[in-house]
Amino acid sequence: MPEDDYEVQLTVNGVPVPSSSICNGMQWNYWCMFHTLWYRTPSIQSITPLTGLPGTVVRLQGRIFTDVYGSNTALSSNGLNVRFLRAYMGGMPCNLLQPNSDDLYGLTLDSEYSDWGYMSCKMTGTYVEVTGVSPSEGSILGGTLLTIQGHYFDETDRPAKVLVGGHECEVQSVADTVITCRTPAYEWSNRTMFPGGRGFKMEMWNNTNVLNLEDVLNYKSSRPGYSVQWVDSLSYLWPTEIDYFVARFSGFFVPMETDNYYFLIKGDDRIQLYFSKTGHPDDKVKIAYLNSYTTSFFTSSTQRSEVMLLEEGKPYYIEVLFQQYTAVSSVDVAFFKERSFFTAQQTVDAVNEKQIIYSCYDILDEKQVVHFEGWNPAPSVQEVQRVTVTSGCFSLGSCDYTYYTLSYGVQRTGPIPVSAPAQVVEAELNALWTIKPDTVTVTKQGPAAQSQYTITFSSSRGDFEELSYWTGGSDVNITVTEDVKGKADLQTFTLLWGGIPSSPVPYNASADVVLSALEDMVSAACPKKLLNVENSFVKYFRDYETDSTGLCFAYRGYPRNSLEVVFTYQDSSGASFSRTTVIPELFEAGDVWKYTCVNIFGDLQTSFPGTNYNLLEIHLYRDTGDYYIDTVQLGRTVTVADPNGDQQ
Numbered sequence: 001m002p003e004d005d006y007e008v009q010l011t012v013n014g015v016p017v018p019s020s021s022i023c024n025g026m027q028w029n030y031w032c033m034f035h036t037l038w039y040r041t042p043s044i045q046s047i048t049p050l051t052g053l054p055g056t057v058v059r060l061q062g063r064i065f066t067d068v069y070g071s072n073t074a075l076s077s078n079g080l081n082v083r084f085l086r087a088y089m090g091g092m093p094c095n096l097l098q099p100n101s102d103d104l105y106g107l108t109l110d111s112e113y114s115d116w117g118y119m120s121c122k123m124t125g126t127y128v129e130v131t132g133v134s135p136s137e138g139s140i141l142g143g144t145l146l147t148i149q150g151h152y153f154d155e156t157d158r159p160a161k162v163l164v165g166g167h168e169c170e171v172q173s174v175a176d177t178v179i180t181c182r183t184p185a186y187e188w189s190n191r192t193m194f195p196g197g198r199g200f201k202m203e204m205w206n207n208t209n210v211l212n213l214e215d216v217l218n219y220k221s222s223r224p225g226y227s228v229q230w231v232d233s234l235s236y237l238w239p240t241e242i243d244y245f246v247a248r249f250s251g252f253f254v255p256m257e258t259d260n261y262y263f264l265i266k267g268d269d270r271i272q273l274y275f276s277k278t279g280h281p282d283d284k285v286k287i288a289y290l291n292s293y294t295t296s297f298f299t300s301s302t303q304r305s306e307v308m309l310l311e312e313g314k315p316y317y318i319e320v321l322f323q324q325y326t327a328v329s330s331v332d333v334a335f336f337k338e339r340s341f342f343t344a345q346q347t348v349d350a351v352n353e354k355q356i357i358y359s360c361y362d363i364l365d366e367k368q369v370v371h372f373e374g375w376n377p378a379p380s381v382q383e384v385q386r387v388t389v390t391s392g393c394f395s396l397g398s399c400d401y402t403y404y405t406l407s408y409g410v411q412r413t414g415p416i417p418v419s420a421p422a423q424v425v426e427a428e429l430n431a432l433w434t435i436k437p438d439t440v441t442v443t444k445q446g447p448a449a450q451s452q453y454t455i456t457f458s459s460s461r462g463d464f465e466e467l468s469y470w471t472g473g474s475d476v477n478i479t480v481t482e483d484v485k486g487k488a489d490l491q492t493f494t495l496l497w498g499g500i501p502s503s504p505v506p507y508n509a510s511a512d513v514v515l516s517a518l519e520d521m522v523s524a525a526c527p528k529k530l531l532n533v534e535n536s537f538v539k540y541f542r543d544y545e546t547d548s549t550g551l552c553f554a555y556r557g558y559p560r561n562s563l564e565v566v567f568t569y570q571d572s573s574g575a576s577f578s579r580t581t582v583i584p585e586l587f588e589a590g591d592v593w594k595y596t597c598v599n600i601f602g603d604l605q606t607s608f609p610g611t612n613y614n615l616l617e618i619h620l621y622r623d624t625g626d627y628y629i630d631t632v633q634l635g636r637t638v639t640v641a642d643p644n645g646d647q648q
Helices: 213-218 422-430 511-521 600-607
Strands: 005-007 033-035 043-048 057-063 092-095 107-109 116-123 129-134 145-151 162-164 167-174 178-182 200-206 226-231 235-237 245-253 259-268 270-276 285-290 308-310 316-324 330-337 384-391 403-408 439-445 450-458 468-470 476-484 538-540 550-559 562-570 576-584 590-598 611-619 622-635
Touching: 145 162, 162 178, 213 245, 213 270, 213 316, 245 330, 259 270, 259 285, 259 316, 316 330, 403 422, 403 476, 422 439, 422 450, 468 476, 550 600, 562 600, 576 600, 600 611
Parallel strands: none
Antiparallel strands: 005 033, 043 057, 057 116, 092 116, 107 116, 129 145, 145 178, 162 167, 167 178, 200 226, 200 245, 235 330, 245 316, 259 308, 259 330, 270 285, 270 316, 384 450, 384 476, 403 468, 439 450, 550 590, 550 622, 562 576, 562 611
């Protein structure tokens, strides 16, 4: 299983449990998921032997984590509370205990500090062993009762099937050691060899040395030094005492799945691989060869065949020629197929597919037409809105530290005191680029228990949307009403793109004027008051903190509503102190960049009267999420009086 996070799904009597009923509908919660890690996953490094009859004791080496079987021992020898409960091989039980005994076939860790070791178990399976067939002759019309002797005949996975001459023999009975079937009628064919049971025929000629390995294709059993045996795979290692011989393997390869395949060979010393796509031995061709020993399948390009599309269930004839000189003698034939359930992260025998995707498409410039119909200039009417601000601070006699902001469109003013005079509100609104190039005039009236502002838009654009506001959760109530709905004189129009308005454009403007207005909408711009920060009031400006007093910066995200300041100063008696204090600052959380200024020097003078103030550190902290800081300025004075007024 690849290392990843997995959702756990449940079924009850074959019916899936709805996701809403798993972990209260939060099935992807960390505690409701299954997490796999490569270093916590048992893995097999080697299996010996690779094939065998049922009852063979198989040894598996790898990361097994434990040398405990069952539940009678608390801990493994490496200290882990891990144990084997059961083992399977090919879906069939593999017994760890010897028959009628509590002795294990083998379960050992490499050391008391290791997770690696080996386990041995006795396998069961459906490997069929045929030992004899009788009678050896029968009627060509069929109907002969054929008896097949052997071992491990079984119908657990599927009904037994017998082929005679490539045609099905009707099974009469099946027992563990005997199958009887009635033969079919003979059908003429030019084939002289048919696929039979599992494995390959291996013929050897000892004391033989050839110049051309192809000559072994024509060797007969009558040649001196001949011997024959049946092997169950094309991975074979001879005893080291046997030198100077040649061998020939022959048999059939039957794919389990239709797919693209290619074959690989390796060994010591010389090998040739032949393959017949028709299944007839006479049609075989050489598809790979090796002229000197190698322990890798990838030493030479000649070790690999071409890619072939092979069909499921169709027998393909294979023949392997081998020549040994001295020392080690071995042969290995492998194949790769394109489709697999495994990845390279799961096994070294898998290769991840890589694909290159090329895409092409036609790029078409969008065209829009702005058409004015019934466009008749008329006298304009200026928009008038009334903003009423109430707060509990009025009853306390001071509202200088209770703030709110107003906004038009996507831009917002800086903090405005609840009791601010009309001039302050007017300056804040006139700084909004969503209102520019137009302006507003503000007058203040109303009782002492509230602030009421009349805002007149000095504009011929006509109707304006109502102003929005933000209080930051403070004790402030605001209402905005439209006293007079504006009416445009239709001398100009404004384009809106992504919520950003253009500057007013004359209705009969040229194409160049309209283009200029559109380009301005998508151009980067900075507040004018930020463009000239290198002046006599600035101590240092390099986008990070310095040791000056006035602090201005841009922020985005979720900073905590305060600044922690570390500083030194002298009191009225001349004594020096080092202090850490928190300066309240109201940040507007969100994913939009905002700009703010803090009069650190003034706040410190108010709370800690004295002289010779030296700023050492400024700390900001996250609140409910991450935040970003940019354009940091430290100087004697703040850069702007209305920090958000010229925001772009």
